[in-house]
Amino acid sequence: MTGLIGVDWGTTNLRAYRFDGSGAVIERRSSTRGAATLAREDFAKVLVETVGDWSDGATTPIALAGMVGSRNGWREAPYLPCPVDPARLASAGLRVETPIGAAVIVPGVSVTAAGAIPSVMRGEETQLFGAGNRDGLVILPGTHSKWVTMRAGKIVDFATAMTGELYALLRDHSLLGQLADATAAFDEAAFSLGVRRTLTAKSIVPLLFSARADVLLGNLGPQDVASYLSGILIGGEIGALGRGPATLIGAPQLVDLYRAAFAIYGLHDIATVDGDDAVARGLWYIGEHL
Amino acid sequence: MTGLIGVDWGTTNLRAYRFDGSGAVIERRSSTRGAATLAREDFAKVLVETVGDWSDGATTPIALAGMVGSRNGWREAPYLPCPVDPARLASAGLRVETPIGAAVIVPGVSVTAAGAIPSVMRGEETQLFGAGNRDGLVILPGTHSKWVTMRAGKIVDFATAMTGELYALLRDHSLLGQLADATAAFDEAAFSLGVRRTLTAKSIVPLLFSARADVLLGNLGPQDVASYLSGILIGGEIGALGRGPATLIGAPQLVDLYRAAFAIYGLHDIATVDGDDAVARGLWYIGEHL
Numbered sequence: 001m002t003g004l005i006g007v008d009w010g011t012t013n014l015r016a017y018r019f020d021g022s023g024a025v026i027e028r029r030s031s032t033r034g035a036a037t038l039a040r041e042d043f044a045k046v047l048v049e050t051v052g053d054w055s056d057g058a059t060t061p062i063a064l065a066g067m068v069g070s071r072n073g074w075r076e077a078p079y080l081p082c083p084v085d086p087a088r089l090a091s092a093g094l095r096v097e098t099p100i101g102a103a104v105i106v107p108g109v110s111v112t113a114a115g116a117i118p119s120v121m122r123g124e125e126t127q128l129f130g131a132g133n134r135d136g137l138v139i140l141p142g143t144h145s146k147w148v149t150m151r152a153g154k155i156v157d158f159a160t161a162m163t164g165e166l167y168a169l170l171r172d173h174s175l176l177g178q179l180a181d182a183t184a185a186f187d188e189a190a191f192s193l194g195v196r197r198t199l200t201a202k203s204i205v206p207l208l209f210s211a212r213a214d215v216l217l218g219n220l221g222p223q224d225v226a227s228y229l230s231g232i233l234i235g236g237e238i239g240a241l242g243r244g245p246a247t248l249i250g251a252p253q254l255v256d257l258y259r260a261a262f263a264i265y266g267l268h269d270i271a272t273v274d275g276d277d278a279v280a281r282g283l284w285y286i287g288e289h290l
Numbered sequence: 291m292t293g294l295i296g297v298d299w300g301t302t303n304l305r306a307y308r309f310d311g312s313g314a315v316i317e318r319r320s321s322t323r324g325a326a327t328l329a330r331e332d333f334a335k336v337l338v339e340t341v342g343d344w345s346d347g348a349t350t351p352i353a354l355a356g357m358v359g360s361r362n363g364w365r366e367a368p369y370l371p372c373p374v375d376p377a378r379l380a381s382a383g384l385r386v387e388t389p390i391g392a393a394v395i396v397p398g399v400s401v402t403a404a405g406a407i408p409s410v411m412r413g414e415e416t417q418l419f420g421a422g423n424r425d426g427l428v429i430l431p432g433t434h435s436k437w438v439t440m441r442a443g444k445i446v447d448f449a450t451a452m453t454g455e456l457y458a459l460l461r462d463h464s465l466l467g468q469l470a471d472a473t474a475a476f477d478e479a480a481f482s483l484g485v486r487r488t489l490t491a492k493s494i495v496p497l498l499f500s501a502r503a504d505v506l507l508g509n510l511g512p513q514d515v516a517s518y519l520s521g522i523l524i525g526g527e528i529g530a531l532g533r534g535p536a537t538l539i540g541a542p543q544l545v546d547l548y549r550a551a552f553a554i555y556g557l558h559d560i561a562t563v564d565g566d567d568a569v570a571r572g573l574w575y576i577g578e579h580l
Contacts, residue, residue: 071506079507110507117487117496118503144465144499160499162464169459174452175434197407203493205530206407209434209450213408216361217369217400240495 004061005051006283009068010123011036014046015279018054023284027054035067035074043074044098055100062103063287065279066123069094069105079110079120083154086129090289104290109155119160121146123279127249128155130282131273137246140275141234141258143168147241161237170208171226179215180225190224191257194231195238195264204236234261245269249278294351295341296573299358300413301326304336305569308344313574317344325357325364333364334388341390348391353577355569356413359384359395369400369410373444376419380579394580399445409450411436413569417539418445420572421563427536430565431524431548433458437531451527460498460523461516469505470515480514481547484521485528485554494526524551535559539568 004019012034018027033046047062054060069077077094093104108122124140131138134153140146143164149157171177194207201207211229214220220228238261246262248255248270255272262270294309302324308317323336337352344350359367367384383394398412414436418428424443430436433454439447461467484497491497501519504510510518528551536552538545538560545562552560 110503112507115490117491118500118507118509119496120503120506147496159496160503161495162466162498165464166498169463173459173463174455200405201407203526203530205451205494205526206409206437206449208452208456210408213400213410213450216410217402217408219408236493236495240493 002056002060004063004284004287005054006063006280006287007047007051007065007068008123008126008279008283009064009066009073010034011067014050014066015276016051016054017280017283018051019280019284019287023281023288025280028280035070035072040074043068047103048099052100058101060101061287061290062098062101063093063106063283063290064096064103065106065126065283065286069107070122073105075105077105077107079108079122081110081112082158083151083156084109084125085154086286087289089125089129090286093286093290106286109158111158113157116157117159119158121148121158121160124148125155126282126286127275127278128282129285130278130280131247131249132281133247137243138249139246139258140249141237141254142250145237159241161241163233163237167230167233170211170229176208176211176225176229179212179222180229181222182226184223184226187224187227188260190220190227191231191260192264194228194233195235195261196231198232198235198239199265202239204232207232207236230257231261234258235264238262238265238267242267245271247271247273249273250275292346292350294353294574294577295344296353296570296577297337297341297355297358298413298416298569298573299354299356299363300324301357304340304356305566306341306344307570307573308341309570309574309577313571313578315570318570325360325362330364333358337393338389345390350391351577351580352388352391352393353383353396353573353580354386354393355396355416355573355576359397360412363395365395367395367397369398369412371400371402372448373441373446374399374415375444376576377579379415379419380576383576383580396576399448401448403447406447407449409448411438411448411450414438415445416572416576417565417568418572419575420568420570421537421539422571423537427533428539429536429548430539431527431544432540435527449531451531453523453527457520457523460501460519466498466501466515466519469502469512470519471512472516474513474516477514477517478550480510480517481521481550482554484518484523485525485551486521488522488525488529489555492529494522494529497522497526520547521551524548525554528552528555528557532557535561537561537563539563540565 111119145161401409
């Protein structure tokens with residue numbers, strides 16, 4: 001194989017990787033031209049502008065993962081129901097013609113089993129396969145955190161917690177946020193208090209409002225609200241979905257927050273994988289199956 | 291006693307009641323001049339404009355409940371920690387001078403016990419005492435639903451679920467809301483599905499995102515999203531806080547939704563009290579103790 005051009009094309013950003021024939025990343029680029037910022041007809045142009053000089057003229061394969069394949073992206077690559085492995089993902093890839101050769105859009109993955117809570121992912125499947133976990137629980141924290149069960153190298157089931165989005169909604173638009181100091185730095189004590197309370201409360205439902213009550217009662221200051229809320233939401237996510245050893249994939253700062261919350265839950269057997277490395281390896285791994 | 295003027299002065303509305311000497315409501319008025327719409331110096335003027343003609347000139351007692359007593363209201367009436375009964379509430383009332391005589395602002399109530407989740411209420415305490423439940427669980431659903439334990443006529447403990455506020459945040463500001471038809475009518479099947487799923491999922495955490503996934507997967511239509519979300523949130527509230535027989539206080543439409551969700555949880559022993567009647571009786575009851 002003559003190398004690969006891989007792009008993790010998310011909602012707000014894109015990250016591009018140039019691979020040599022051995023799968024080593026020899027160059028990286030990123031931009032803010034995410035899928036949500038582009039009209040359908042702009043994707044080809046942006047691809048050429050971003051990585052056109054990496055192409056040897058139509059023979060270097062191109063793999064695109066993430067929201068580029070959503071309904072509002074370049075073209076919709078329908079979700080594949082679990083269980084899914086990289087070969088199946090690659091063979092279901094959607095071929096699009098571009099000025100620098102054919103590209104394949106990696107499909108998302110869905111949970112559609114009877115009785116399960118329906119869910120979808122798009123982009124995370126590529127990170128997951130790049131992280132290389134063949135069995136066990138893998139967590140991708142973020143706007144919509146994914147808790148994924150892997151078995152024999154397949155994604156067999158997953159759940160989604162809207163932790164990052166709820167945090168932003170509550171901080172920016174709620175009555176809790178009105179009492180928060182928006183410029184405050186992270187406060188570890190407030191974060192830990194939030195996590196600890198999810199241990200005893202068992203649910204975030206009666207806890208969220210305490211981010212307001214504690215300020216009105218003088219127990220927390222405005223500078224504590226955001227960190228306390230973060231602790232409630234991450235602790236509540238672990239309380240609802242956690243069950244023993246796991247691997248965290250993500251940016252180091254976010255992964256560290258989750259590790260701190262897991263430790264309060266008495267779970268110390270948590271491995272970590274850098275999210276950026278995982279997505280690059282995943283693009284290569286799927287590219288090999290093209 | 292020469293009658294009473296009672297005002298439930300909330301964030302966005304005020305409701306005023308004129309009582310005769312026997313406690314019967316002989317006139318009602320309401321307006322949108324809620325506490326959040328007024329500067330501190332406007333409250334006296336609005337009181338006179340709204341109910342000035344009901345006063346006999348400084349001898350008719352006036353009781354004010356709700357956000358009028360908050361930090362951003364007319365004057366702050368600090369929260370009384372549980373346990374609280376009407377006599378204690380009345381004796382801790384904050385006296386303010388008005389052009390139509392002295393008025394008393396009813397304090398809010400707080401949960402501050404060690405180990406409890408801190409919470410506050412302001413206005414609901416008046417509805418509660420008006421509903422007349424001396425023992426058991428009383429629920430006031432709404433923006434910030436209150437689940438209150440009464441014992442021997444006292445409020446002894448309560449929890450708050452941000453159900454109404456979360457619903458509005460998710461519908462109006464989230465990625466879930468982007469897929470919703472904002473003009474859709476209530477859909478009972480979608481609401482029931484949401485409630486039923488909280489029964490098996492045990493937590494709203496992995497459920498909320500299904501309001502997006504189910505639309506992307508074609509299981510729900512845009513017209514179902516808001517009702518489905520409402521079912522998840524009300525079901526999740528009952529799942530986290532419900533425990534046997536209860537009394538619901540509120541507007542008939544909202545109370546009916548909760549009764550439907552309780553029925554799915556197998557709880558049919560749910561009494562109801564009209565919220566407007568309860569607040570009027572509560573103002574009279576506290577007024578008697580002034």
